[in-house]
Amino acid sequence: MKNPNGYGTVFKLSGTRRKPYAVQVTIGYDDQGKQLRKFVSYHTSKKEALEALADYNKNNIKYTNKVTFKQIYNIWSVKKFDEVGESAIKLYELAYKHCTELHNLAMSDIRTKDLQQVIDKLEDKYDMKKKLKYLISQMFDYSMKNDLIVRDYSKYIELGKKTKKIERTVFTELEIKKLWDNLDMEFVDTVLILIYTGFRIGELLNVKIKDINLKDNYIIGGSKTEAGKDRLVPLHNKIIPLIINRIKNNNSDYLIPNFKNNKMSYSNYYREKFEPLMKALNMEHRIHDTRHTFASRLNTAGANPTAIKNIIGHAKYETTEKVYTHKDIEELKKEINIVD
Template sequence: MKNPNGYGSVYKLSGKRRKPFGVRKTAGWGINEKTGKAKQLYENVGYYASRQEAMIALAEYNKNPYDLDAKKITFAEVFEKWSDENYKKMSESNIRGYNAAFKNTSGLHDIRFIDIKKIHMQEIVDNCNKSYATKHRIKVLFNQLYNFALENDITEKDYSKFVDVGRSQNKGTRQPFTMKEINTLWSNLNTLESADLALIMIYTGLRPGELLTIENKNIHLNDRYIIGGIKTDAGKDRIIPLNKKIVPLIEKRMDEKNKFLVVNKRNNKMAYNTFNDDRWASLIKKVKMTHKPHDCRHTFATMMDNAGANKVSIKKIMGHASSDITDKVYTHKNIEELLKAVDLI
C-alpha cells in the first residue's frame, strides 16, 4: 500500500551494509539542472537494519516530527529528545540524577550539538565545583546523549568517551559506626528526631534512598520483615528482616494516614536532599560525628560479618547479586533463616 503524500518513504541502499534500509522525508522541491524539471529534495530520518525497523521509525517520526537538520539541533534539544524516549523506562531517582546533571551543563545548552567537542565537555567537568559522583553523572549523561545522537545521525563521532572526570577521592573512606557511637544514637532516641533513622539503617542495611521509599503497607511488624529496596534487580522489592531492637522504632514511626514510613513536614515522601542536607546533617552535628548516611549500610555489613552471619544471608538482605554458583542454591532462603542472621547483631 502506497504511503500518503508527505508521509515519507523507506528505501534500500545498495551493497552490503549493517543498516541497509533508509527512511527519508520530502524536504521541498528544486529544479533538475540537466532536464529543467522539478525534482524532490529529501532529508534522511535515519538508517535501520530491517525494513520493519525502518517502517516503525517512519511512523514514530510522523507521530512526533522533529527537525532533521542536524546542523540546527542544540545540546538542550538532544537532551529533550533523549529524555522523552528514555525517562519512561527509568526510576525516579535516575531521572532526578540526569536532570541535575543537565542543569550542571548549562554552558552547552544553546550550542549546536555538532559543534560540541571534547574540550567543551571537559571544561564543564573541570569547572564543576561538585563531588566526584556529580562529575561522573555528568559524563554518563554525555555518554547517553552521544549514543542517542549517533543512533539518530545527529553526529558521526563520540567525543564524550574522551572526557576525564578523574578518580574518586572518597573511595575506601566509608567508616562503620563504632559500638560507642551506636550506643550514643540509642541514648539520644528521645532527644534527636533522626537518631532512629540512623539506627534503622544500621540494623537493616538499607540505603538512605531505600529507607525513604519504604511504604507502610509493606511493613509486617508481626512477622518482623519489610519489603523494599531499589537500584538493582537483586535489590528491588527484597525481603528485609527486622532485628528485634528496631521493631519499636519502626512501629513508632508508622502512621496509617501516611503512605511512607519517613515523611516530610507535609506528610509526603521525603526527598533525599531534605534527608541528607537537613535531617542527617543536623543529627551528625549534634552527636559530634563525621559519618555519611551510607556508613550505616557499611556498618550493617561489618556487624553481620563480625557476628559470623552466613555470607549468602548478608548478600540477600542487602540486595547484592550473587555470582557464586554455590550461593544460588540458597535463593529461596525463608524469612526465619534471615531473621536468625539479622538477630546475631
C-alpha cells in the first residue's frame, strides 16, 4: 500500500552494509520547490525500517508540508511565462502583487477566508478579481497535482456581481457648433442627427426613407424596448435640411446606407465613420454620448420630462400600440425645438 503524502519512505541502500534499509522523510522545500529530505535512521531489515517510520509518524514528528504560495508561483511562472506573451505576463505579475498576504503562507494552511479577503480588497475592480482568482486557482491546481495539498479552496472564491460604470460626456455647445461648422466633412451630419433626435445609433441605421414624414416632420422608428419600439421622433427644425439632403442623394431604402446602398452595420459606422471623425475634430466621445446630449440639452432647457421620455423611448406605455394624434405630434415638435 502506498504511503500517504508526507509520510516518508523506506528503501535499501546499495552495497554491502550492516544496516542497508534507510528511513527518509521530507523536511521542507527550497526556493525552487524541490523537496529537502533527511535520513532518520538505518535498519538491518525492511520490516524494522517500516516500524521505525511508523513510530516516527505516530510520535507526530513527521514533516508537515509547508511549501509557500510564493514558492509555487516561482515554479509555476517559469514554465507559464514561456508559453504566453509579454502582455499576459504583465497581467499575471500584477495579479501576484495584489495578493501579498498569501505569498509567505504555506499552501496547506491557506483557507477560503484568506483567499476571499484578498479578492474583496479589490472592491469594484471586477476584471482584476477575475485575473487574481485565475492565478490563485493555478497555484492550487499545481499544488494538488503534486500532492502538496488535499483540497482546492480556490473554487470557493466569490467575485460578486460586476458593476458597470459608464461615463457619459455630453457634447458641449462649442462642440456642437464645431459640428455645424464642419458639415462638409463626411458623416458629420449623422452625428448632428443623433444629437437632435436622441436615436440610438442602431435605431438610426435602421431608419428607412419610408419611415420619414417630411410633411409633418417626424420619423417613426426605434427599438430595444416596448417603450422605444416604433415611437414618434420629431425632427428639430435645424436637422430637417440634413434629412432632406440625405434623401435627395440616396439610392437606398435606408437613410444612412453603406457603400453598397444596404443597411450599414454598427461596427462599420462606429469604427470607420464615428471614431475617425471624432479624432479629426479633436473630440473625445462615445457614440452613446449623442443620446445623452439630446436628453441633457432638453432637460436643461426646461422641456417637459414626459415628452423627453416619449421621444427617447423611456416611457412605460400601458399598451404596446401607440396612436399619435396631431396634437401629440405638435406638442413633441414644440418640445424638441426648445433647444437651438
